Amino acid sequence: MSDYDTDILEWSERQAALLRRRAAGQLLNDDEVDWANIAEEIESVGSEQWHAVESLLLRALIHMLKAEGWSLARDVPHWQAEARVFRAQARRRFVPSMRQKINLPSIYADALRGLPETIDGQPPLLMPAVCPVTLDELLSVD
Structure with missing residues (x-):
C-alpha cells in the first residue's frame, strides 16, 4: 500500500x-x-471545479424558483439576493471548457426536486417543466 x-x-x-x-x-x-495517481489527481482538480459550478448553479436555481413560486412570501428578497450571490460565484469559477459538460436541464430537474412542497403552508405557483433560463443568462451580471 x-x-x-x-x-x-x-x-x-x-x-x-x-x-x-x-x-x-x-x-x-x-x-x-506515482504517475498514475498524479494523473488522476490532476484530472480531479478540473472535475471538482466543474462540480462546484454545477452546485452553485443548482443553488441559484432553487432560490430563483422559490422566489417565483412563492412570490408573496416575506423571504423573496432574501432568496433573490442568495440567487445573485450563487450566480456570481458560479460566474467567477466558470471557464469556457465547462460549457460542454454542464447539463442545465438535469440541474434544473434537480432544482425542482429540491424545492419544498409548501412554504408557510402554501404550495408553489406552477413551475415551468423546462429550465426558463439559459446557461448564459445564469452566468450573466444582472
Missing part, C-alpha cells in the same frame, strides 16, 4: 517535491514518481 492510500497529505507533499526536482532538471528514478 502506498502513501496515496494511507496518508494523502504525505503522498502529495512527496510527489510535489519530486515533480519540482524533475522540473528543475534533476533526473529521477521513474519508480519514485
Whole structure:
C-alpha cells in the first residue's frame, strides 16, 4: 500500500517535491514518481471545479424558483439576493471548457426536486417543466 492510500497529505507533499526536482532538471528514478495517481489527481482538480459550478448553479436555481413560486412570501428578497450571490460565484469559477459538460436541464430537474412542497403552508405557483433560463443568462451580471 502506498502513501496515496494511507496518508494523502504525505503522498502529495512527496510527489510535489519530486515533480519540482524533475522540473528543475534533476533526473529521477521513474519508480519514485506515482504517475498514475498524479494523473488522476490532476484530472480531479478540473472535475471538482466543474462540480462546484454545477452546485452553485443548482443553488441559484432553487432560490430563483422559490422566489417565483412563492412570490408573496416575506423571504423573496432574501432568496433573490442568495440567487445573485450563487450566480456570481458560479460566474467567477466558470471557464469556457465547462460549457460542454454542464447539463442545465438535469440541474434544473434537480432544482425542482429540491424545492419544498409548501412554504408557510402554501404550495408553489406552477413551475415551468423546462429550465426558463439559459446557461448564459445564469452566468450573466444582472
